[in-house]
Amino acid sequence: MTHSVTCTSLSFAWPDGTSVLEGLDASFGPGRTGLVGVNGSGKSTLLKLIAGRLAPVDGAVRVAGTIGYLPQNITLDTTMRVDEALGVAARRAALHAIESGDTAEEHFETVGDDWDVEERALAALGELGLGHIGLDRTVGEVSGGESVLLRLAALLLRRPDVLLLDEPTNNLDLYARRRLHAAVASWPGVLIVVSHDRELLELVDQVADLRAGGITWFGGNFSAYEEALAVEQEAAERTVRVAEADLRRQKRELVDAQVKLARRRRYGQKMWDQKREPKMVMGMRMRAAQESAGKHRMLHEERLAEARERLDEAVEAVRDDDEIRVNLPCTAVPPGRSVLTLRELEMVHGARVTGGYDLYGPERVALVGRNGAGKTTLLRTIAGELAPVSGEAAVHVPARFLPQRLDILDGELSVAENVARFAPGATNNLIRSRLARFLFRGAVADRKAAALSGGERFRAALAALMLADPAPQLLMLDEPTNNLDMASVRQLTTALESYEGALLVASHDLAFLTSLGITRWLLLEGGELTPTTPEAVGAMAG
Template sequence: MSLSPASSPSFITCTSLSYAWPDGTTVFDGLQAAFGPGRSGLIGVNGSGKSTLLKLIAGELRPAGGTVRVAGEVGYLPQNVTLDTALRVEEVLGIAGTRAALHAIEAGDVREEHFTAVGDDWDVEERATATLAGLGLGHIGLDRTTGELSGGESVLLRLAALLLRRPGVLLLDEPTNNLDLYARRRLYAAVEAWSGVMVVVSHDRELLERVDQIADLRAGEVAWYGGNFSAYEEALAAEQEAAERLVRVAESDLRKQKRELAEAQVKLARRKRYGQKMWDSKREPKIVMGERKRQAQVSAGKHRIMHEERLAGAKERLDRAVEAVRDDDEIRVDLPHTAVPPGRSVLTLRELCLRYGARVEGEFELRGPERIALVGRNGAGKTTLLRTIAGELEALSGEAAAHVPLRFLPQRLDVLDDGLTVVENVARFAPEASDNAIRSRLARFLFKGARAGQSVATLSGGERFRAALAALMLAEPAPQLLMLDEPTNNLDMASVRQLTTALESYEGALIVASHDIRFLESLGVTRWLRLDGALRDTTPEEVRAEMTMD
């Protein structure tokens, strides 16, 4: 499978780019950025405008000012892939017309229109099959409908359609969302084989280790770092260390300038008292003393101005130094009512037969503040199991009984009402709590002041996740069993760290379904469960080995 784009050089140039949301919130104001050949990892905190920038480059949004110039055809894989379930695979790949004409010619129909439709693409079926196989979709026939595919397979199918076109510019927005480790490995290989211009937005560290440079989007500006994510972290750590040193130097200089100003003021006060004493004693002619007084006032004014300017300069340098130091706030979820005593029965599953084929044989019991990692291939039934435990789906047979208050955060984050503010959404889950109490608790989730009153519809992916987590965690009664389905989807690196910190302070029982093994290992998981037809115990080493097998 060839992943090389057209031979003509491709590039992206953003000049004085400006964009604002319909509510007037500024996203970019004069952004300058350029992307040339190679794989660029575009990172930044949620809400910094990464997905918006890709949409502007792809032409899905129009800038308020400035220009976006793209040389070469653009292929764009959005963050949320939705396909018409009635479409056939060949239609998604964009080869249905060519394939139909090819089959007509092979059947003896030699009308000119069929040859025009085929053009030079006589090997279209072979290329399509090879592209699908390269992404681990070799088992999918070109005549199947997309309704038969899992969410992860739909993402890879859309990527296959882009690769078949061989665009000069490839834009990928969180492409590993909903992909199991096996599918991710296929995508990694496709990324590594790409030789054109690629801009990939991702929180997946394994993917970011495969890029050529990192573009860090922060406060409406792009900072470039050569190398992969590990090289970026090293460079950023060195920058932050230097920035913190500058803060210490600037603070020392500020203290020095304040001290010198105070000393100068003391000296000037002494001179003034001495001059007044000489004037009162009339030891010298009045005209001489008047001239000395005038000169002293001029000198005092110059000294005061000089020291005040030095002090102002020291304050300005300190402000600049402080701005260069990143201060990533952390979510705090130290909520006492979520605690579960050791040994307490939290959840019982008994001879459970789920929809779509998965099952739990015998009896499974969760006790105390256990932390369960739920893993498995796409389509294995992890989401179905969580929804059944949450009471959203009925089991075909068997029992799923929770013995403590539980909350379930689905992948879609559809627990929130887009028409309400963050505060109003939380109030839906805690109707007895006062507005002040809710706002105080929301501050723990980094929604402070006016941000707590922001409409959910305007939130970024990471902000929306925090709002949904806050709504569930602050619900009444407080959840003693928290279930999360692919929680790191759509979260940037900083948000993943915030989530990890938040879950570290959570004292209830936890079940997390995820394909992000690094993230799961960071949670202090006490038991690993694999769902593959049936539920069984496993280890992270087994998961890595099984998921990466051909």
């Protein structure tokens, strides 16, 4: 039996009538498929429809085989034991009962043929780097990243024929990511993964690009997809240029035709006025000229309309590659100026930074380390959101902090109103002109923050911080690429290229950090901030 997923005329809309998918036809066969698309295109919705978590408005999903689904947001009961989370608790308890001499029939029925369930469970944990947690601990004793891997281990134990992963590397540190990458690379069945993690997408066999309610297929991994897309877009842009030239030519020909017809009308009127020919003959000529003129005009107008239609189709094929463009000279920090000082810092939750650390000038610093090492706590302490238990965390320039949750926005206020909160002295016109650089143009700036997509919400939060008064000369970002599509990540990178202040970024996304032009890499581990390199970080994670 060939395992597969088939979507036929699949349509889905939210209760408020917002359409997400309409008449989608797609088929996913054996192998690894990367499902990509801009925020709001319907990727997560499609996975939920395939998994049966949502019901389509119309059409059908047919799955040949069993399904395993790892959602984007995972919540596990913290009191649950690990073997319960893996779904093997009952069989394990029955096995232990039999081993202790209890030969009740229900124990044998529970175990069935799965006599090696405990060994397989421990092997699945070990494969994902979770061998140290065992089967008897509670979920509350493992980190957030480990709980994601725990859910994946549960799926691997079930051995589903079709595996659906929605942003599986969100909140995973580099070490956990590499474990997940290895599991994906060795997956033998049908796998569909939605992710912004470039390293993960390099492991897929094909890319399904969900755009405008339809899927375009590209063979190969994400790099092959980008190359094919670049060729396609270059051809589309050439088509636009040809269509624009054709439209200009048709407009000129229409004007020329109108000039010629006007001359003929003037000549005909002159002949009529001078009465050089019999009235009947002149009338016939005038009617013939009018009919000819009408046909001529209609012909050119039809050609012009066709040229406009061709241009519209050509423009539609070119993707919107708008980039955030920021020019904030007030953010510049002179080389050598002291920006941040840390001294013998002890923080809440037991996190600490022993010794001292100084940041000078427009440095770009990457903060890396395992989940639970204290990166977020450190950033929140520097930002003043958490008071240090002891020691010093002193910021010497205007600073802003963008947290993972993007909770700096008021959902009831518009984008423009949110930015105005951070720059109370700026005029409405100034705010709107600056927001346009963050791709919030016209009425879009009046949309409430609560109604924004994930990518839009991120851009709005970034705009609020970077357009703040005073302008931030130290910008701190905590896992900024989580939940962003690839286009939004590129927009973020472009925006940060224009930023002239100091940058402190905590992230597990090595490709993103490398693109920022990082000048110093710092590893937070065991309460120590130590210099490192991207190569060393990658090697440690491997």
